[in-house]
Amino acid sequence: MLCTIASVFQRRREAMGSRTYRTTDASASMYFRIAFLAVVAVFLGAACSRPDGQGAQGNDDVLIAAAADLRFALNDIVTLYLEETGIEVTVNYGSTGLMTQQIENGAPIDLFLAADLSFAQRLYEGGHSSGEPVPYALGxxxxxxxxxxxxxxxxxxxxxxxxxxxxxxxxxxxxxxxxxxxxxxxxxxxxxxxxxxxxxxxxxxxxxxxxxxxxxxxxxxxxxxxxxxxxxxxxxxxxxxxYEPLLQTAVLTNGGANIEGGRQFLEFIMSPVGAEVLSRYLFGIPE
Structure with missing residues (x-):
């Protein structure tokens, strides 16, 4: 079921920031509220900034919420997608569980790339997605x-x-x-x-x-x-x-303005070009 894991690592990229978090049960709820407001502000800002009222994403640009493990691989895929199509993709990275709550509370995104199956399935069963979950990688x-x-x-x-x-x-x-x-x-x-x-x-x-x-x-x-x-x-x-590898799964959400754009970007992720990038970052590719 698993594809061969790439054995050659890429060169180092730019340094990541140094902000860290240590979570307690009491702080998790506050973090969710702050994170939700931040995500909604980012996405609504992108959707409402055009004077014609169609939103900054217009008819093409895509808004995505993605699991934090995709931070580097997906950035590369977004760059390749822009070069090939000219379409801008805006990505917000974070915890799969917290982003699931944000989507359930109306965060206006087109595509959700979760780090496992359970949260994507939860959105599907709760009526927050426009289709069944689709596996795209093994973590x-x-x-x-x-x-x-x-x-x-x-x-x-x-x-x-x-x-x-x-x-x-x-x-x-x-x-x-x-x-x-x-x-x-x-x-x-x-x-x-x-x-x-x-x-x-x-x-x-x-x-x-x-x-x-x-x-x-x-x-x-x-x-x-x-x-x-x-x-x-x-x-x-x-x-x-x-251990059991994570079956990373995508869903197209109901709250976005460009679900078709999300679908096309997901197809690009699952294309040979996207799969090659994921493999370089040591993801497995589901059969």
């Missing part, structure tokens, strides 16, 4: 340490409990699929309860990486898609046999 986990840090020996997975990994970062499993996958990986390795006191949480998997990059965490379970873009950290792919 994998990686271990990451700050630059100069020592990675655990994967031949002995219990090295994750080494005292040098005093703080371990994962995405918040309450709304981030990569956090759920990290939980399940640790549980399957028999380490979850032992390591739970050391865990800190990023709002999404990109924020989790930033905890590692800034040295706020000694070890992180992040998206393998970040490895080709490694800067201020280094990492190693976790063998997919140790």
């Amino acid at each position: 994998y986990l990686a271990l990451a340490v700050p630059e100069g840090g020592v990675l655990p020996n994967l031949a002995d997975i219990r090295e994750l409990s080494d005292p040098r990994y005093e703080v371990i970062a994962i995405a918040n499993p309450s709304h981030a699929p990569y956090g759920t996958a990290a939980f399940r990986f640790l549980e399957g390795a028999g380490l979850l309860e032992e390591l739970r006191p050391r865990l800190v949480y990023g709002e999404n998997v990109l924020d989790t990486l930033r905890l590692v990059q800034t040295g706020s965490a000694d070890l992180g379970l992040v998206a393998a898609a970040f490895l080709p873009n490694a800067r201020d950290f280094h990492g190693v792919l976790l063998e997919p046999e140790r």
Whole structure:
């Protein structure tokens, strides 16, 4: 079912920002409210800025919400799509779970690229999509340490409990699929309860990486898609046999002004051109 994972990493790209988050149950609700208002402001700003009232996206431009693990791969795909079609694509990246709530509350987007199946299915079953979920990629986990840090020996997975990994970062499993996958990986390795006191949480998997990059965490379970873009950290792919890879899934939403444009962009993602980019960023391609 899985395609061959690319073995050659791309060169480093521009450095990511250093802002980090540590989530508590109390702060998650506030984060959602702020994030929702920010997303709506971005999308409504794009939709309402044209004097003819048709919105900045006009008849062509596409508004997308995408899981944070796509931050680098999708940027490349958006650039290629613009070069080929002349159509602008605006992307907001974040936690799949929080973006699902934003869509349910009316965020006006055309296409949602989720990090797993469950949230996309939730939108479909709740009547917030114009069609069934469509798998577009398989997401994998990686271990990451700050630059100069020592990675655990994967031949002995219990090295994750080494005292040098005093703080371990994962995405918040309450709304981030990569956090759920990290939980399940640790549980399957028999380490979850032992390591739970050391865990800190990023709002999404990109924020989790930033905890590692800034040295706020000694070890992180992040998206393998970040490895080709490694800067201020280094990492190693976790063998997919140790956990269930994420079936990343797309839905066309009902709230957008250009659903057909979203459909065409999704077709581009799933074309040989898009699949080649995803493979370079260590995504698998569903059959």
